Amino acid sequence: MKKLLSVFLSMAMIIGVVAGCKTSNNANSSSKSEKVNLTFGFWGDTKEADMKMALANAYMDKNPNVTIEFEYTDGAGYLTKMQTWFSSNTAPDVFGVPSDTLFQFLGNDKFEDLSSYINNDSMDKEWNMDTVNSVYSSDGKVYAAPFISKTFAIAYNKNLFDKAELAYPTNDWTEDDMLKAAKAITSGTGIDKVHGLRWGVRPTEFYRNLYGDAVYDTTTDKMNAANNKQFKHAVSLFSDTIKQGLAPNETSAAVSTGGFETGKFGMQLCATWDIATFQSMIGNSFNWDVVMLPMNTEFNTRMLTTYRGNGWSMSSSAKEKQVAWDFIKFMSANKESQKTAQSFGIPELVSYANSDEYKNDFAGGSEYNKQVFIDMLNYKTGFRNLGVYAQINDVIKSQYELLLADKTTVDAMATEVQKQGEALFATK
Amino acid sequence: MKKHKVTSLTNTSRLFYLFIAPWLIGFCVFTFFPMVFSLFTSFTSWNGLSVPEFIGFKNYVNILTKDTMFISSLLKTLYYVGVSVPLNIIFSIILALLLNKRLPGSNVFRSIFYLPTICSGVALYIAWLYLYNQNSGFINVLLSFIGIEGPGWLTNIDLAMPSIIFMGMFTIGTSMTIVLAGLQNVPHSYYEAADLDGAGAFYKFKNITFPMISPVIFFNLLMALIKGLQVFTQPYVMTEGGPANATYVYGLHLYKSAFLYSKFGYASALAWVLFIILIALSIAIFATSKFWVFYREDVN
Numbered sequence: 001m002k003k004l005l006s007v008f009l010s011m012a013m014i015i016g017v018v019a020g021c022k023t024s025n026n027a028n029s030s031s032k033s034e035k036v037n038l039t040f041g042f043w044g045d046t047k048e049a050d051m052k053m054a055l056a057n058a059y060m061d062k063n064p065n066v067t068i069e070f071e072y073t074d075g076a077g078y079l080t081k082m083q084t085w086f087s088s089n090t091a092p093d094v095f096g097v098p099s100d101t102l103f104q105f106l107g108n109d110k111f112e113d114l115s116s117y118i119n120n121d122s123m124d125k126e127w128n129m130d131t132v133n134s135v136y137s138s139d140g141k142v143y144a145a146p147f148i149s150k151t152f153a154i155a156y157n158k159n160l161f162d163k164a165e166l167a168y169p170t171n172d173w174t175e176d177d178m179l180k181a182a183k184a185i186t187s188g189t190g191i192d193k194v195h196g197l198r199w200g201v202r203p204t205e206f207y208r209n210l211y212g213d214a215v216y217d218t219t220t221d222k223m224n225a226a227n228n229k230q231f232k233h234a235v236s237l238f239s240d241t242i243k244q245g246l247a248p249n250e251t252s253a254a255v256s257t258g259g260f261e262t263g264k265f266g267m268q269l270c271a272t273w274d275i276a277t278f279q280s281m282i283g284n285s286f287n288w289d290v291v292m293l294p295m296n297t298e299f300n301t302r303m304l305t306t307y308r309g310n311g312w313s314m315s316s317s318a319k320e321k322q323v324a325w326d327f328i329k330f331m332s333a334n335k336e337s338q339k340t341a342q343s344f345g346i347p348e349l350v351s352y353a354n355s356d357e358y359k360n361d362f363a364g365g366s367e368y369n370k371q372v373f374i375d376m377l378n379y380k381t382g383f384r385n386l387g388v389y390a391q392i393n394d395v396i397k398s399q400y401e402l403l404l405a406d407k408t409t410v411d412a413m414a415t416e417v418q419k420q421g422e423a424l425f426a427t428k
Numbered sequence: 429m430k431k432h433k434v435t436s437l438t439n440t441s442r443l444f445y446l447f448i449a450p451w452l453i454g455f456c457v458f459t460f461f462p463m464v465f466s467l468f469t470s471f472t473s474w475n476g477l478s479v480p481e482f483i484g485f486k487n488y489v490n491i492l493t494k495d496t497m498f499i500s501s502l503l504k505t506l507y508y509v510g511v512s513v514p515l516n517i518i519f520s521i522i523l524a525l526l527l528n529k530r531l532p533g534s535n536v537f538r539s540i541f542y543l544p545t546i547c548s549g550v551a552l553y554i555a556w557l558y559l560y561n562q563n564s565g566f567i568n569v570l571l572s573f574i575g576i577e578g579p580g581w582l583t584n585i586d587l588a589m590p591s592i593i594f595m596g597m598f599t600i601g602t603s604m605t606i607v608l609a610g611l612q613n614v615p616h617s618y619y620e621a622a623d624l625d626g627a628g629a630f631y632k633f634k635n636i637t638f639p640m641i642s643p644v645i646f647f648n649l650l651m652a653l654i655k656g657l658q659v660f661t662q663p664y665v666m667t668e669g670g671p672a673n674a675t676y677v678y679g680l681h682l683y684k685s686a687f688l689y690s691k692f693g694y695a696s697a698l699a700w701v702l703f704i705i706l707i708a709l710s711i712a713i714f715a716t717s718k719f720w721v722f723y724r725e726d727v728n
Binding site: 079080083084086087104105108110189190191193248249251258385386387388390391394397398399401402404405407 | 475476477562563564568569572577580583584585669670671672673676684686687688689690692
């Protein structure tokens with residue numbers, strides 16, 4: 001009896017271990033009444049994640065037979081998440097794709113080609129196909145459907161501008177105007193310090209191509225740092241403003257000062273996804289608005305914004321492809337969904353993005369010049385954060401940090417970046 | 429007496445294997461097979477998406493001859509280990525000695541010292557980011573009360589790593605608890621005998637306490653060494669390896685090689701090189717242990 005009990009207990013333990021393993025999904029439903037499980041991968045800060053979950057919940061409300069399981073990670077870890085999904089063949093049925101990393105996965109058979117879905121449903125009437133073709137396609141294959149676009153602008157604190165007796169910036173303002181305003185607003189020390197500017201962690205992304213002459217060419221894989229006047233000027237702009245105390249140094253450390261919403265910054269380089277935070281956190285504590293990135297009079301060009309397209313992809317191993325496509329369409333081509341997402345980026349549903357309804361809709365929050373983010377689409381630059389480009393970006397960043405610490409000069413930094421970058425491209 | 433050759437497992441043996449089967453299966457699935465796969469990929473060029481391409485020892489050759497960040501990150505890691513491990517051992521002994529005095533409130537302090545150990549690592553490191561903030565961090569605010577302008581603890585190239593090491597001192601609760609357990613196993617009769625002979629506190633520590641707790645110190649040393657060489661989370665969360673690679677440790681180099689640079693094969697090779705270094709250092713510590721670690725049964 002004792003022996004029998006022992007055998008039973010040990011078998012129970014083994015079965016428990018094996019039962020913990022995932023079982024395959026045998027669902028092969030083709031009708032709306034049959035239960036469908038979809039997995040949905042996405043990133044974002046708290047507010048953006050809430051928005052995406054709200055879209056999924058809304059879809060489930062409309063389609064009670066569909067259950068969506070979330071696979072969320074924060075923005076910084078999403079790249080790692082994608083790599084892990086693809087290397088282990090566990091990509092969710094529908095998952096978000098940032099345009100700056102898609103290049104690494106081109107030619108990958110883990111993405112379902114969406115071109116037939118787009119053609120069959122005439123989605124060219126709903127989306128800007130130039131965006132689809134330039135950002136989400138390669139060699140005739142469409143890797144993702146567009147969801148929202150994200151650009152940067154400068155948010156400015158009207159109260160601090162009033163206090164410094166400065167006129168509010170307009171879209172034709174210059175870099176010199178911005179620096180003068182930053183100097184006039186910066187005051188105090190320690191905990192009472194008010195900075196005229198806040199770059200956040202963006203300098204290491206923006207200096208790569210701030211005015212149009214990129215520090216490396218991603219089509220030819222050639223470095224362009226040593227004699228690149230625009231790159232050197234960009235690096236100097238960011239490092240000098242930090243060294244002069246006009247902006248805090250947040251290059252290495254995670255953001256911990258609290259942002260524009262604290263009221264301690266005259267201006268901040270802000271993205272579309274910051275707007276939801278500004279609207280909920282600032283409230284009535286101060287007035288603010290946004291303006292386009294300033295013009296540089298030396299290079300006769302406006303500062304460029306890094307551009308992020310956010311799309312939705314379907315895994316080629318998704319079992320319920322039609323349902324997955326339906327869910328993607330719900331998020332990217334449904335007016336209510338795009339309305340929900342509009343606090344985080346510029347909608348890709350053309351009819352809605354061009355409407356007065358969108359331009360006048362501030363989701364119940366404070367009003368701001370929404371057109372600024374749309375206009376910045378005309379001054380955008382792509383960027384890459386994977387593979388050999390990530391290595392070169394890290395080289396530039398470490399040299400930039402030496403510059404911030406006054407352990408190198410701009411010219412020496414550019415020369416070193418050129419040398420190390422060329423060595424890295426040679427190993428590609 | 430005739431000897432019978434054992435040709436099959438006894439009933440007891442069968443039950444033994446049956447009971448350890450769940451653990452064995454888990455070990456094989458989640459530890460052993462991944463290690464074997466990692467060893468295999470270390471001899472390949474693999475970006476995580478395509479089929480791995482066998483390239484022999486090329487990854488290892490590149491690590492040892494071409495990768496400047498390998499040496500740099502290893503030195504940063506050894507710096508971290510070389511400072512944090514001795515501090516860990518020393519402070520855990522000091523705290524354990526104090527708590528062993530069983531003064532009123534010792535239990536409360538024991539809990540206080542152990543509390544940071546059970547807090548989530550990432551949450552703790554983010555809290556320290558706020559403490560270390562140059563303008564509004566609590567440390568610099570306190571310093572400002574006495575007229576000192578605090579530096580950028582994590583943005584200063586010379587201070588970033590010491591700041592991370594200092595933060596680590598607040599999580600020595602586990603080492604302290606293990607030393608405390610060792611102290612409580614030291615027979616009081618030894619101290620009584622020493623008191624009768626007129627021995628002072630330092631003499632008693634050097635000739636009774638330290639030898640008696642040397643096995644737990646040895647254990648703590650080994651654990652701290654293994655943990656220290658694998659340091660990753662603190663620099664990843666707090667500094668991303670900066671400023672200017674001042675905190676770019678080996679673990680970060682391994683992580684970036686895999687997930688940012690898309691060189692999974694190379695990252696696997698880095699992992700095995702670290703494993704070999706760890707084994708070598710562990711063997712060295714084991715070899716020295718015969719000179720300073722005393723087990724009670726050996727003494728008896």
